[in-house]
Amino acid sequence: MNFKKILSIIFGLIIIWLLIAFAFKYKNNSHTSTIVPIIKTNKTNKKEAITDNKSNRIKSQLPKQTLPLSNSPKDVAWRLFQKYLAYDKIGDLKGVKSVVYKVASVCENPKTAIDCKARMNLAYLYGSKLKKEDFVNVWNDKKQIILATNFKIQEDANVIGRNRAIIFFIRDKKGLKMLSFSPFKGAVSDKGTASKKELNYRIINYTEDKDKDGIADYKEECLAVKTGEICVKTNPNLRDTNGDGWWDGIETLIN
Ligand SMILES: [Ca+2]
Ligand SMILES: [Ca+2]
Ligand SMILES: [Ca+2]
Numbered sequence: 594m595n596f597k598k599i600l601s602i603i604f605g606l607i608i609i610w611l612l613i614a615f616a617f618k619y620k621n622n623s624h625t626s627t628i629v630p631i632i633k634t635n636k637t638n639k640k641e642a643i644t645d646n647k648s649n650r651i652k653s654q655l656p657k658q659t660l661p662l663s664n665s666p667k668d669v670a671w672r673l674f675q676k677y678l679a680y681d682k683i684g685d686l687k688g689v690k691s692v693v694y695k696v697a698s699v700c701e702n703p704k705t706a707i708d709c710k711a712r713m714n715l716a717y718l719y720g721s722k723l724k725k726e727d728f729v730n731v732w733n734d735k736k737q738i739i740l741a742t743n744f745k746i747q748e749d750a751n752v753i754g755r756n757r758a759i760i761f762f763i764r765d766k767k768g769l770k771m772l773s774f775s776p777f778k779g780a781v782s783d784k785g786t787a788s789k790k791e792l793n794y795r796i797i798n799y800t801e802d803k804d805k806d807g808i809a810d811y812k813e814e815c816l817a818v819k820t821g822e823i824c825v826k827t828n829p830n831l832r833d834t835n836g837d838g839w840w841d842g843i844e845t846l847i848n
Contacts, residue, residue: 666733669769670740670762671725677771681717684710694763694770694847719776723758732805736838738762738769739807744779744800754781755796761807761846763839773846780809780817806832807842 662668673692680688686709690696700709723742730741741759748754756779761772780799784792799811810829811817818824827834827841834841 666738667725667728667731667740670738670760671728673762673769673771674720674740674760674774678717678720681713681720684713686713689713692771694765694772716774720774723776727758728760730805732807732840736764737772737840737843738764739805739840739842741807746796748784750784752781752783753792753796755779755800759807761843763843763847772843780811802842804828804830804832804841806840808845813841 662672677689677692680686680692686696686700689700697709697712699705699712727742728740729743730739732739732741739759739761742757744755744757746753746755754777756777758774758776759778760774762769763772764770780796782792782795782799787795799817800809801811802809804810808827809817812824813827813829815824815826832840835844837844839847
């Protein structure tokens with residue numbers, strides 16, 4: 594074998610090696626070109642995920658959309674009553690004072706704080722059992738709102754009663770305030786020997802409130818006065834007897 598032959602073999606081998614190297618590189622390049630879009634896609638997904646997380650975080654920080662609060666007198670009054678009960682529940686006298694026209698006398702004196710607390714507990718106990726939908730009577734004007742359920746008759750072997758739940762509110766300079774609430778406002782009568790008809794007549798007469806001013810007509814006419822009690826008669830057919838804007842039943846609670 595001469596030198597020229599050896600050179601041509603070496604040269605041939607180099608050419609083959611270069612072709613193999615080129616082919617190998619091309620193969621790798623073609624893989625890379627496939628991987629790149631995958632990586633890009635992954636990056637895009639990640640970016641989208643980050644954006645989604647961000648927008649979710651922003652969404653969670655925004656106030657939750659709620660339906661606008663109704664301004665109907667019943668809804669406004671009921672919301673205030675619920676606020677009052679919430680304060681009663683936790684024994685927050687300051688809170689109670691912020692929503693009522695005046696507090697009970699036991700809550701004005703720090704010496705009777707225990708009685709005040711018991712009163713708040715009782716108010717919550719009875720108040721929380723009341724249902725908004727039962728307050729089908731809503732009497733309202735610019736100075737006051739009364740929410741009342743229909744009357745219920747309750748009786749046992751000896752007595753018969755007619756009562757309803759009623760909540761009084763007044764509007765003063767600071768807005769609506771709760772004036773008073775009674776879960777069982779009505780009257781009770783001993784059955785004695787009276788007939789059923791007589792008993793019904795009696796309890797209806799004791800409790801009926803024709804002019805819807807929050808006080809029974811019987812009381813307006815001072816027919817329920819006990820000995821030594823002072824009673825100022827009001828008109829059972831007129832809500833505001835003295836014409837000062839406050840209804841007769843509201844006025845007895847304000848003073
Ligand atoms: Ca009345
Ligand atoms: Ca009246
Ligand atoms: Ca009046």
